[in-house]
Amino acid sequence: FLPMASLNPEEQGHWQSIVWTLPEDYAEEYAALSDAEFTQLLTRESQHMLGGVLEATPRATFPLKARAAQQYIQDGLALIGDAAHVIHPLAGQGVNIGCLDAAVLCDVLLHDQARGVWAHEQTLKRYEHCRKGQNDAMMHSMSAIGWMETTLYFPMVWARNFGLKQVENQPMLKDAFMAQANGLGLLKDTRYAA
Numbered sequence: 001f002l003p004m005a006s007l008n009p010e011e012q013g014h015w016q017s018i019v020w021t022l023p024e025d026y027a028e029e030y031a032a033l034s035d036a037e038f039t040q041l042l043t044r045e046s047q048h049m050l051g052g053v054l055e056a057t058p059r060a061t062f063p064l065k066a067r068a069a070q071q072y073i074q075d076g077l078a079l080i081g082d083a084a085h086v087i088h089p090l091a092g093q094g095v096n097i098g099c100l101d102a103a104v105l106c107d108v109l110l111h112d113q114a115r116g117v118w119a120h121e122q123t124l125k126r127y128e129h130c131r132k133g134q135n136d137a138m139m140h141s142m143s144a145i146g147w148m149e150t151t152l153y154f155p156m157v158w159a160r161n162f163g164l165k166q167v168e169n170q171p172m173l174k175d176a177f178m179a180q181a182n183g184l185g186l187l188k189d190t191r192y193a194a
């Protein structure tokens with residue numbers, strides 16, 4: 001749920017942008033429901049987190065696909081953000097990792113400039129080396145978590161619930177996950193740390 005501004009001041013906080021990720025057959029079925037059926041279902045499935053959902057604007061559905069460029073760089077060219085990687089949006093990490101790409105690329109380019117060169121092959125390779133592994137790992141983790149969220153295979157459901165409980169109960173573990181999720185842990189190695 002992402003809270004949205006409203007043009008009507010009295011409605012502030014009432015509008016949310018909602019992303020609902022579902023297995024394909026469910027997505028098609030839910031998209032075809034009437035507005036009344038859909039808002040009722042959303043109220044129930046979101047466990048009344050927003051109270052009663054009263055109204056929904058037209059719904060859009062599209063398939064989610066994890067994709068990654070095999071190579072981020074070519075001579076004089078570097079891919080950043082979704083041009084380089086598209087990940088499952090369940091943890092809202094897309095913008096974070098795109099911004100980290102930008103931060104690291106600026107960092108290596110400015111380092112280059114200080115030495116009187118620009119976008120040297122080795123520089124771009126350093127950027128790719130620094131970001132590709134981390135982005136691929138994030139992409140695969142998000143896909144795995146997405147799969148675990150929807151699987152009904154009992155051992156996996158048990159492992160997921162057990163794992164989440166452990167993280168919730170151990171502040172240090174939780175902090176480590178949060179540092180990874182908000183991207184600040186990775187930013188500290190760049191000139192934008194402050």
Ligand SMILES: Cc1cc2nc3c(=O)[nH]c(=O)nc-3n(C[C@H](O)[C@H](O)[C@H](O)COP(=O)(O)OP(=O)(O)OC[C@H]3O[C@@H](n4cnc5c(N)ncnc54)[C@H](O)[C@@H]3O)c2cc1C
Binds near residue numbers: 019082093
């Ligand atoms: C359903 C969903 C929910 C998401 N939720 C979150 C979230 O909560 N938090 C989060 O961090 N991330 C989220 N993301 C991911 C996030 O939206 C993307 O990671 C982010 O927008 C990528 O930014 P970008 O600038 O790299 O690419 P984009 O946002 O795709 O921007 C690329 C731009 O280039 C334009 N363009 C394309 N081709 C051309 C061309 N030939 N000429 C000129 N312009 C062109 C496009 O129109 C677009 O405006 C979500 C993604 C989806 C699909």
